[in-house]
Amino acid sequence: MRPRLALVPGEPAGVGPELCVRLAQRPANRFDLTAFGDAATLRRAAQALNLPLRLLPAEALAQKPGDLPLHEIALPGAPPAFGQPDPAHARAIIDSLELAAHACIDGAYQGLVTGPTHKASLNAGGIPYIGTTELLADISRHEVVMMLARPGLRVALVTTHLPLREVADALTPAALKRTLRITHQSMRDDFGITVPRIAVLGLNPHAGEDGHMGREEIEVMRPVMEALRAEGMNLIGPLPADTAFLPDKLLGFDAVVAMYHDQGLPVLKSHGIDQAVNITLGLPFPRVAVDHGTALDIAGQGIADASSLFAAADLCAELAHHRMNKEPA
Template sequence: MDLLRLALVPGEPAGVGPELCVRLAHEPRDHALVAFGDADTLRAAADAIGMPLRLVDPDQASTRAGELALTETANAIHPAFGTPEPANAGAVIDALQRAATGCMQGDFDGLITGPVHKAAINEGGIAYSGTTELLARHAGCDVVMMLANDIVRVALVTTHLPLREVPDAITEDTVTQCLCITAAALQRDFDIARPRIAVLGLNPHAGEAGHLGREEIDVIEPALERLRAHGFDLIGPLPADTAFLPAKLHGFDAVVAMYHDQGLPVLKYSGFEQAVNLTLGLPYPRVAVDHGTALDLAGRGVADPSSLFAAARTCARMARARRARGPAIHA
């Protein structure tokens, strides 16, 4: 089988992304990495943390430690550690789009992304709400955000919404779409033939039979019943305060939460360092770190690379599963 080729985007040039990519290049691996970024920024990061780095052409991508293939996307300004330059916004977005295009064209088996500084990109004149949204528009498809570690996988029906807007965004269609995309990804990317998915209610105690809200009765349960009729293995709606008990998690392949802060605090508490952010529903695997740019740590050599290492392992595993299984198998 041909060597897996994974695209790697460091993210914000002034943050910890470049130095984490240098550390990743030194990790043992059985797949090739091709970075999309600025050569001088990567070299400066390597010098700052005292690790040698050899940059090579993309067609020379290999598994050799300390070596990183690079597709140059030059920054407009060489950034100082910890100080984002809005003028570099175009280079950051260009790197993401070029890497995504390579995945869409079959040049790469998956995409790994580092942390991006949203404010710097918007200040640079580019409207940007997040990489998940950017990649979804680029591919022209609906996606689901999932965060995962070795303990639990949590997918979200809604993502970055003010809390007062969440109930209106919870509809039969949004719940159904999230569950369909999540189930298909678990089959295709994690080799789980019939995923068992726990679905949380929106209200405390999952509505307490309508006494604490009717979204479970009027919206969530009808969506679950419709999918169960098509063979989906769904448990819920469950009260969020007890669904994450370890004894229950052992019986689930994933948990679907209704909103961001319902599921993600539990996941991050259970293992933030090893957590990764997945975009389900894309035509290729995309896995990101589950942390920000950490500007205060940039260039000091103290940033924890665990999430990027986990992202690379997860992306490679998902890519192999896609190669082996081919198109998604629907329940």
């Protein structure tokens, strides 16, 4: 049985709709798609790309490239001009995400793929929006972890969008334990890795160098890691971050847990973001997003690279397949 994925284009003035149209051109041999969004926006994107698009009822299945089942959440008024987000559309954009998430929770879909949103426009439209990861955590009432991944490298984060001076205070035993447990469980459930090998980066240079460059590794990290190792987790570290990403070392890890955003993600993105994706670990369904923004400056020009959305859909289908075929505990 192929997984059925809910697809949310994101900001209608950005490149998300046209990337979804490109995704609809691929043969449906690994998964089935249903978009949640505005029909007029998708048709306009197809016209800009000069690609076929036949919107079908949400419960239908695509029969040929260019078919896309749609659960319509109409925008108020016409689609915005390319590159010009309209705060009046904020509610409809959030409704698309919320309805798709609830449909996944209810079991109608086995995974969620999301395009890029424009935070400033959503907030200007009266939505107190931090990010889709946080929105999905609230909807599902699950604790989550943000992971960025590309072929050969998966990086999960203990802290995400914090000023650097706040990171050390946010690195609590509870936060580290939660991140490691969710990452470990996701490696098993979603990626099918029975005994995942998880590298844990130290917070300080040289992983604190036995306390001479900071004591977080000694006082916070090691006690947590020892306790979780006693539960059966295979945790390596704390490791100096400047050498942990060497190619020969990465071969020994299934995932890397970084303490803060810019400790792990620049390395991942330096290898190119065309195949990079954003995964939300800990949800009751797989969610994978593109690892790029709305690209308002090139929207409607037909030059946006769809590789990240293709990678997101392929990985979401893979994760859904693992969950669908997991034997009950």
